[in-house]
Amino acid sequence: MSYFSSDFTLGILGGGQLGKMLLYETRKWDIRTRVMDPSAEAPARLACNTFIQGDLMDYQAVMDFGRDADLLTIEIENVNARALEDLEASGVRVYPQPGVLQVIQNKARQKLFYRDAGIPTAPFSRYAYTSEISDSLRNGGIAFPFVWKSAQFGYDGQGVKIVRNAEDLRGLPNVECIAEELVPFKNELAVIVARNSLGQTRTYPVVEMEFHPEANQVEYVLCPARIPEGVAQKAREVALQVSESLGHVGLLAVELFRTQEDEILVNEIAPRPHNSGHYSIEGSFTNQFEQHLRAILGLPLGQTDSKVTAVMVNLVGAEGYRGPVHYQGLEDILAMPGVTPHIYGKKETRPFRKMGHVTIVDPSIDRARERAAEVKQRIEVVSKKQDHE
């Protein structure tokens, strides 16, 4: 089957910034697309061939949407996996496979998968309800501090909390969850693995993620990570092990901890293009969105190495502002060499909302990192209306 300028139709569940950037690549290759998103103002509404407003968790909405596609993919994990299973059974190709999504959608299941596959990850306990943790603490089953994670719908700092005492525990919702040992890591790293439907794999270079101390959001992503080659090698091997155990088709972003002893532990995974791979648009021979397309279409995978070193800065809504967005200082950063802003097209800002990102490329990673800090200082995502919460 030919995908290019043909009647072949790719369905994409989710129309956020990841979907929007994926559409640059479907346009580049003239691949017909259908996108579904709950928001009528989704960033991916433009540039797809057909846009459908619908609830991604609704069985019937996903069934109705998927039936008219030749191949379905996602740009967000929180979709109705049962509908995807039924669509797959009816002959629609679905990548990543519904079974892969089901493992990833539930963090307890994700951790059990690591354990069963012999993949290094932080020790954890699993609870049907948060309230059971108190018993476990009394029995000495676990001890403070630990990381509490809701099993379902953890995304971008929601559903994750470091619990240091009984007080921290009290505010948490009483849901299925895990308690994970707090890893005193040296770095947080990530590796993106591409795997196509023929089982061919390629890994991108290891990147280093620097987190915002309060928002628990990635602030900078550096490619390559400033780590010894041996550690990078181990990180790529672990990521490949996850990819092969999972047998996914498409991209798999593997977030990792580098411990004080230079061990690599898997933190979380996402079976799709990922924030930690945005640098690849400017930095890599094949950007992650093109690579995802290549993988799910069963095309040969592209080169994953870098043309130039890169640092990515997330542009998030400044604290204290809520309302129609204004990018203050954007013109200033455009005057800096090697700086490319990406504006996702969300009309309203709110504190810590991901509104865009900026890539800074430079032959020197240290200079790129310095310039990234300068970018961060000069640009602010605000609103004309001040927020007085």
Add this chain to the structure above:
Amino acid sequence: MSYFSSDFTLGILGGGQLGKMLLYETRKWDIRTRVMDPSAEAPARLACNTFIQGDLMDYQAVMDFGRDADLLTIEIENVNARALEDLEASGVRVYPQPGVLQVIQNKARQKLFYRDAGIPTAPFSRYAYTSEISDSLRNGGIAFPFVWKSAQFGYDGQGVKIVRNAEDLRGLPNVECIAEELVPFKNELAVIVARNSLGQTRTYPVVEMEFHPEANQVEYVLCPARIPEGVAQKAREVALQVSESLGHVGLLAVELFRTQEDEILVNEIAPRPHNSGHYSIEGSFTNQFEQHLRAILGLPLGQTDSKVTAVMVNLVGAEGYRGPVHYQGLEDILAMPGVTPHIYGKKETRPFRKMGHVTIVDPSIDRARERAAEVKQRIEVVSKKQDHE
């Protein structure tokens, strides 16, 4: 005025591949767009906010289209310049300026502009009608061989012919034209100059264009050109001289001849993104489409140097085929390192129609050029229906 995620609207006259690729950049910065093109299936129909089907040469259509834009630009020169003048007078910003377009739309006027500005160009004579050339030949005013060019609407090999004898002359349309001395050049080169509304300029590296011997179309573009640094320096200086004499805002692609004596002569110019700059999407720190936006919006210009050397191959319809397009061998070239195809999205192929292009990047320009020849051999733009003209 803020351009990003705002109500500011950019109008683009023309919706072909250049418009389509410009829209990747307006999407990247969430800039609102209106596009007009005569074809309902124009490649840029998707990904703009509003598409209007209309005749670009029709005064009223251009007036109606332009009134609702804050800034107008073009992706093709053949637009109604009088309408643009009137829109400019009514307060709409128009870049490139209508006066610049008027110089460029007519090849006789273009040549007179070079002469008046002291810009090196091949000697020429100007004729109100092709039939006048015969008199000039009899009087010894000119001699065979020469290059005949229609003054109006020359584009992509139409309206240009090398005239070697009286026979060649007879087939030509009897229109306003020029007869230009045939330059026995060593290379055809091009330089893209960006100039923003504040008068800041930046030049891209000199590229080398290799032409298809029959179709008079560019087959390969190499960046950088394989020429001595002194010649490259001179080419950039001449291009800057054209840019400054013209005072355009936006990109200016300057096509040049390098003579046997290493002189640089201006051949033709285009005030917009250009085929000779497509390599910049993969090769340059700032691609030409983003640069055009920066220039017309009065933003700081981006870096014009290259991340990696690049060769661009045009994908044109194969001879003997006409009808619904099929890209034979596309999967094969995707397996080659550093190869990125761009499919414009035209539904029907015909001989020599520009259907897409492929960029090949590699640290070595010679290896990139070799791989480009291989790409050219492996891919063919055909149709399921054979053409029996």
